[in-house]
Amino acid sequence: MTTEHVLDRYADVDAALRNPDLVPLPATGAPRPATAEWLRATVARFSSGPAHTRRRALVEGDLARLDPARLRAAAARATATPGQDERAVVVGVLAAGLGVEDPEGAAQAVLAIAPAYFGGADATAVADGDAATAWLLPRMGTADDEEAANRIGLLVQACDATATLIAHARRHPSAPAGTPTVEAVLEETLRREPPVLAMRRQAARDTRIGELAVAAGDFVLLDVAAATRDPEALARPADHPPLTFGVAPRRCPGAAHALAIAAGVLEEEQAPEDAPVTDGRDPAEVVTGMVAHVLDVAATWTAWDGEPVPSEDRVYTPHKAIRRVADHLLDHLAELEARLAGEEPEPDHWHASATTTPADLAPFTDQDLDEARSRLVRLSRMWSQRLGALTPEQLDRSPGRGWTFRQLAFHLKGSTYYADAVGRLPKGEAR
Numbered sequence: 001m002t003t004e005h006v007l008d009r010y011a012d013v014d015a016a017l018r019n020p021d022l023v024p025l026p027a028t029g030a031p032r033p034a035t036a037e038w039l040r041a042t043v044a045r046f047s048s049g050p051a052h053t054r055r056r057a058l059v060e061g062d063l064a065r066l067d068p069a070r071l072r073a074a075a076a077r078a079t080a081t082p083g084q085d086e087r088a089v090v091v092g093v094l095a096a097g098l099g100v101e102d103p104e105g106a107a108q109a110v111l112a113i114a115p116a117y118f119g120g121a122d123a124t125a126v127a128d129g130d131a132a133t134a135w136l137l138p139r140m141g142t143a144d145d146e147e148a149a150n151r152i153g154l155l156v157q158a159c160d161a162t163a164t165l166i167a168h169a170r171r172h173p174s175a176p177a178g179t180p181t182v183e184a185v186l187e188e189t190l191r192r193e194p195p196v197l198a199m200r201r202q203a204a205r206d207t208r209i210g211e212l213a214v215a216a217g218d219f220v221l222l223d224v225a226a227a228t229r230d231p232e233a234l235a236r237p238a239d240h241p242p243l244t245f246g247v248a249p250r251r252c253p254g255a256a257h258a259l260a261i262a263a264g265v266l267e268e269e270q271a272p273e274d275a276p277v278t279d280g281r282d283p284a285e286v287v288t289g290m291v292a293h294v295l296d297v298a299a300t301w302t303a304w305d306g307e308p309v310p311s312e313d314r315v316y317t318p319h320k321a322i323r324r325v326a327d328h329l330l331d332h333l334a335e336l337e338a339r340l341a342g343e344e345p346e347p348d349h350w351h352a353s354a355t356t357t358p359a360d361l362a363p364f365t366d367q368d369l370d371e372a373r374s375r376l377v378r379l380s381r382m383w384s385q386r387l388g389a390l391t392p393e394q395l396d397r398s399p400g401r402g403w404t405f406r407q408l409a410f411h412l413k414g415s416t417y418y419a420d421a422v423g424r425l426p427k428g429e430a431r
């Protein structure tokens with residue numbers, strides 16, 4: 001008679017995961033080719049020994065082609081519409097990244113395989129899984145069945161666990177104090193409410209886990225969730241990383257990819273709805289282009305007749321337009337520098353366009369135009385030098401709260417509004 005041992009202490013679960021005599025439950029019998037059970041028999045996840053090493057290398061080769069930063073951006077773009085299965089977003093992003101034919105169709109097929117993949121499914125789920133495996137196999141972009149199976153395996157492994165991580169993270173919006181990043185929320189979620197709760201192993205031969213003797217054929221249930229919350233593990237978290245992704249040599253090879261996709265989806269949800277639209281242009285050129293336009297229009301303002309120009313519910317004058325453009329550049333530069341320094345930006349006390357000061361109403365002379373040129377050109381150079389020194393990572397995954405630095409630069413483009421509110425004055429002579 002076989003026994004099932006249940007382990008829930010961190011040290012025991014960790015030891016069991018590292019024990020090569022305890023193997024994942026292998027596929028049964030000699031399954032028909034291109035069925036869900038054949039898939040189980042062919043993927044790294046349920047293999048051991050040299051077959052595991054070879055198949056894991058296939059998976060790692062595929063994962064090396066997937067840049068987590070790109071996955072994150074793709075996941076942010078592809079966030080689920082209401083009613084759509086979020087698992088399909090996860091699989092679709094990975095399938096597209098791997099160059100799989102028809103990524104959306106592939107995602108639906110993977111959802112149909114998932115229930116049969118971990119074993120113990122009913123006849124209907126197995127039949128659905130078989131049909132989906134047969135459909136998906138020729139669409140994996142390789143004639144090598146083992147390579148194709150492991151590509152499907154990668155997609156199935158990613159499917160439920162990543163979607164569950166996203167769902168759990170939504171319930172844990174707060175992170176440890178001082179680190180309100182998506183990464184911190186995910187880290188906390190992995191520890192407090194992990195997406196994978198348990199794993200099963202079977203003893204390939206007689207073995208031991210600490211004091212516990214395990215006979216060949218015995219089953220072992222590893223309560224990963226309980227182990228991760230073990231008081232000893234919580235007391236010294238640095239020495240007890242969450243076991244949610246398993247441990248070497250079988251540690252989940254897609255952990256970074258899972259976190260990137262989850263971060264992309266969550267970040268998109270948290271992004272303010274009015275976030276500026278960006279495109280492929282160099283953000284520094286967007287800022288300098290805005291200033292060039294403002295100065296081009298301002299060159300006609302020496303002919304201003306002293307009448308404030310109405311625009312929407314405000315009025316503008318040449319001095320006011322220059323003030324707003326300069327202050328807008330300065331305001332967001334101060335925000336960017338504070339966030340880079342890990343500090344909170346100054347609170348917003350600007351009166352901005354709501355107020356028209358006596359100085360705004362002053363005539364706009366040749367000397368004022370010269371001063372405006374020097375001021376705005378210097379500010380735009382500070383922006384382009386600062387943006388040019390940032391990495392793409394800093395531009396798109398910027399520290400601190402608020403828009404990304406790329407979005408900030410594109411937002412500044414809107415400062416042309418102040419100049420255009422005054423407009424080109426017909427009698428003005430551009431100098």
Ligand code: HEM
Nearest residue numbers: 044045154157158161162165244245246250252254257258
């Ligand atoms: C939050 C999401 C995920 C969690 C919690 C997770 C967790 C795990 C766990 C616990 C294992 C089994 C380790 C063992 O048997 O000891 C595993 C294996 C695996 N995971 Fe993940 N996984 C996640 C997402 C992903 C993603 C996104 C991918 C692919 C892009 C992936 C690919 C794999 C593969 C291929 C294996 C089999 C590795 C082997 O047996 O050597 N997983 N994962």
